[in-house]
Amino acid sequence: MAKVTLVEAINLALNWELGHDPDVVLLGEDIGKNGGVFRATVGLQERYGTLRVQDTPLAEGMIAGMAVGMAAQGLKPVAEIQFMGFIYPAIDQIANHMARMRNRTRGRITLPIVMRMPHGGGIHAPEHHSESLETLLCHHAGLRVVCPSTPARAYGLMLAAIRDPDPVMFLEPTRLYRMAKQEVLDDGLALPLDVCHPLREGEDVTVVTWGAMTHDVLRAAEQLSLEKIGCDVLDLATLSPIDHGSILDSVARTGRLVIVHEAARNCGLGAEIAATVAERGLYDLHAPIRRITGYDTVMPYFRLEHDYIPSVERIADGIRETVRA
Amino acid sequence: MKTVAEFNIRYQQLLDDAGQPTGPLPDFARDPAQLHEMYRVMTLCRLFDTKAINLQRTGKLGTYAPCTGHEATHVGVGAAMQDADVLCPVYREYGTQLWRGVTLAEIFIYWGGDERGTNFAGPREDFPWCVPIASQCPHAAGAAMAFKLRGEPRCAVAYIGDGGTSQGAFYEAMNLAGAHALPVVFVIVNNGWAISIPVGEQTAAQTLAQKAIAAGIPGVQVDGNDVIGVREVMQAALARARAGEGPTVVEALTYRLSDHTTADDATRYRPAGELEAAWQREPLLRLRRYMESLDCWDEGRERALREDCTAQIDAAVLAYQANPKASTDSMFDHLFATLPAHLVEQRETARRYAVGHG
Ligand SMILES: Cc1ncc(C[n+]2csc(CCOP(=O)(O)OP(=O)(O)O)c2C)c(N)n1
Ligand SMILES: [Mg+2]
Numbered sequence: 117m118a119k120v121t122l123v124e125a126i127n128l129a130l131n132w133e134l135g136h137d138p139d140v141v142l143l144g145e146d147i148g149k150n151g152g153v154f155r156a157t158v159g160l161q162e163r164y165g166t167l168r169v170q171d172t173p174l175a176e177g178m179i180a181g182m183a184v185g186m187a188a189q190g191l192k193p194v195a196e197i198q199f200m201g202f203i204y205p206a207i208d209q210i211a212n213h214m215a216r217m218r219n220r221t222r223g224r225i226t227l228p229i230v231m232r233m234p235h236g237g238g239i240h241a242p243e244h245h246s247e248s249l250e251t252l253l254c255h256h257a258g259l260r261v262v263c264p265s266t267p268a269r270a271y272g273l274m275l276a277a278i279r280d281p282d283p284v285m286f287l288e289p290t291r292l293y294r295m296a297k298q299e300v301l302d303d304g305l306a307l308p309l310d311v312c313h314p315l316r317e318g319e320d321v322t323v324v325t326w327g328a329m330t331h332d333v334l335r336a337a338e339q340l341s342l343e344k345i346g347c348d349v350l351d352l353a354t355l356s357p358i359d360h361g362s363i364l365d366s367v368a369r370t371g372r373l374v375i376v377h378e379a380a381r382n383c384g385l386g387a388e389i390a391a392t393v394a395e396r397g398l399y400d401l402h403a404p405i406r407r408i409t410g411y412d413t414v415m416p417y418f419r420l421e422h423d424y425i426p427s428v429e430r431i432a433d434g435i436r437e438t439v440r441a
Numbered sequence: 442m443k444t445v446a447e448f449n450i451r452y453q454q455l456l457d458d459a460g461q462p463t464g465p466l467p468d469f470a471r472d473p474a475q476l477h478e479m480y481r482v483m484t485l486c487r488l489f490d491t492k493a494i495n496l497q498r499t500g501k502l503g504t505y506a507p508c509t510g511h512e513a514t515h516v517g518v519g520a521a522m523q524d525a526d527v528l529c530p531v532y533r534e535y536g537t538q539l540w541r542g543v544t545l546a547e548i549f550i551y552w553g554g555d556e557r558g559t560n561f562a563g564p565r566e567d568f569p570w571c572v573p574i575a576s577q578c579p580h581a582a583g584a585a586m587a588f589k590l591r592g593e594p595r596c597a598v599a600y601i602g603d604g605g606t607s608q609g610a611f612y613e614a615m616n617l618a619g620a621h622a623l624p625v626v627f628v629i630v631n632n633g634w635a636i637s638i639p640v641g642e643q644t645a646a647q648t649l650a651q652k653a654i655a656a657g658i659p660g661v662q663v664d665g666n667d668v669i670g671v672r673e674v675m676q677a678a679l680a681r682a683r684a685g686e687g688p689t690v691v692e693a694l695t696y697r698l699s700d701h702t703t704a705d706d707a708t709r710y711r712p713a714g715e716l717e718a719a720w721q722r723e724p725l726l727r728l729r730r731y732m733e734s735l736d737c738w739d740e741g742r743e744r745a746l747r748e749d750c751t752a753q754i755d756a757a758v759l760a761y762q763a764n765p766k767a768s769t770d771s772m773f774d775h776l777f778a779t780l781p782a783h784l785v786e787q788r789e790t791a792r793r794y795a796v797g798h799g
Contacts, residue, residue, distance in 0.1 A: 145636070145638070420767060429794060
């Protein structure tokens with residue numbers, strides 16, 4: 117078993133699936149010879165050739181649209197959008213075709229596509245390179261949306277995403293790409309696409325988060341444990357569909373809910389989780405639900421990015437206030 | 442079958458690789474003062490680039506997109522434009538921007554991760570840098586539409602890279618501009634590469650200028666390392682646009698003599714020898730040789746110019762580094778003319794949790 121970073125784990129999963137399924141084709145800008153700007157696809161074009169690991173012209177609408185055409189023909193495209201901030205030209209294809217082809221054709225044409233994209237900020241990048249736009253994707257019926265928080269989870273979820281018969285949007289937190297190494301068994305075993313993952317057990321408050329924020333939440337939970345506040349931390353991992361059952365079970369035990377995300381608050385995924393718990397778990401709650409999120413501003417250029425992304429201190433304060441409410 | 446339409450693409454070069462005229466030159470090319478000014482800004486760009494890369498390498502600047510190799514194209518375009526025209530840049534056309542009054546400090550501040558760098562004190566109507574590739578092209582067409590509606594003798598200029606010409610927005614903007622004969626010029630900077638993708642893999646088109654043909658507008662190629670040629674072609678295109686005769690596409694052939702950005706490593710994909718060959722055609726030396734042949738440039742002037750540019754750049758670095766981090770309020774204060782109540786509340790929270798507070 118090798119210790120790998122999250123980006124290396126993604127590379128392993130792509131390599132596994134390219135090696136085991138001849139229908140898998142990788143697409144994207146600079147993914148071939150350059151191995152992707154984050155090196156997620158490094159070495160794969162050398163191994164599988166320029167048709168199975170294709171550099172595309174610079175056009176995201178075209179990338180998403182060609183993925184639709186290829187998938188309709190039985191291929192399994194795994195397309196990279198270089199940064200999530202550049203997904204907008206592709207939204208037309210994703211929303212109007214990718215998400216609804218199965219439904220429109222009553223199951224005649226299905227689209228086993230994965231759209232991979234770096235997600236979130238905190239890496240000192242230029243503007244438009246630090247966006248957290250999961251809401252944009254989760255709002256469309258017919259798409260699965262996934263966001264791993266560890267190398268092992270990235271590996272298993274990537275395999276699941278490629279094998280899933282429907283389009284999966286795969287959000288890769290840039291802050292985590294090289295943050296930490298973890299033992300990952302390259303065994304081709306996929307993880308389920310509709311369950312969240314408990315990261316830490318606690319009795320006082322349920323904290324739901326995903327992606328890069330999981331690490332800040334765990335740090336806050338560690339601090340709070342010294343104050344005898346026990347956090348039940350859940351990594352949502354699959355952002356659409358949401359594993360509401362596990363969240364409700366946890367809230368039934370703790371009686372409190374805090375949701376932490378990097379994306380803006382307005383219409384963020386936290387609202388969906390809060391609403392569902394309010395609808396189905398209200399009588400379990402001892403305190404108002406709280407969201408700790410990015411502000412409803414444009415993601416600032418990098419000098420202010422850590423003023424935007426919820427800090428460990430802001431998270432800890434929010435959880436503490438919820439528990440002591 | 443009969444031929445119903447035929448087209449050709451013309452290529453302009455006024456100074457050859459050795460800096461010798463290929464034929465008669467325009468007046469400005471015989472005026473030492475104008476040559477000196479173009480050469481000054483080109484040199485400023487080159488030295489600025491080196492400084493910016495060094496600052497990035499030492500952790501004092503964010504990711505930076507260099508312009509080395511593009512100076513003749515950028516300065517030629519700037520020199521051909523009028524102050525009242527509007528520029529829609531991409532992210533590395535500093536030569537045009539400096540010509541138009543953007544400051545070195547503003548460029549540093551932008552790449553230093555601070556929005557204040559885009560609040561240009563000089564060209565107030567120029568657009569800021571545009572990172573989402575090709576999305577600036579429709580803005581130029583729109584600005585040109587405004588000039589046309591108001592009957593103003595102004596033009597818009599949009600830059601686009603070779604890679605950018607694969608995007609829909611580029612075609613859409615050209616098409617609109619052609620349909621309405623708008624006063625706009627699209628400048629394609631063909632530097633051979635879009636990060637790791639050579640232009641030959643980007644498209645099967647023989648030239649990028651010919652993309653104009655389908656939009657019903659003229660397309661012309663120019664040697665982008667020849668500042669005289671670029672300025673001349675641009676002046677003609679702008680004169681045409683100003684006269685109400687419609688848009689032009691100018692493809693400037695140059696070369697990216699650097700990595701794509703400081704986050705890139707071109708040795709991963711660039712064929713051996715290509716960079717060295719491209720340095721043989723670089724634009725500064727060409728103009729310098731031409732000026733020397735006119736006897737209006739020498740080693741002493743060169744040294745004085747470099748010293749002057751270096752002092753200017755050093756002053757800009759100081760101004761940049763003296764610029765304190767903006768307050769967290771600045772995330773909120775420019776979102777709307779009037780800040781909605783929920784944002785007033787969030788602004789308070791942001792103050793409370795500002796990095797390094799308390
Ligand atoms: C819509 C969009 N997709 C992807 C990117 C990432 N990206 C930044 S620059 C670039 C290549 C641009 O090449 P070109 O248009 O030739 O311009 P050059 O960098 O050579 O000046 C890419 C793919 C982006 N900025 N915007
Ligand atoms: Mg280019």
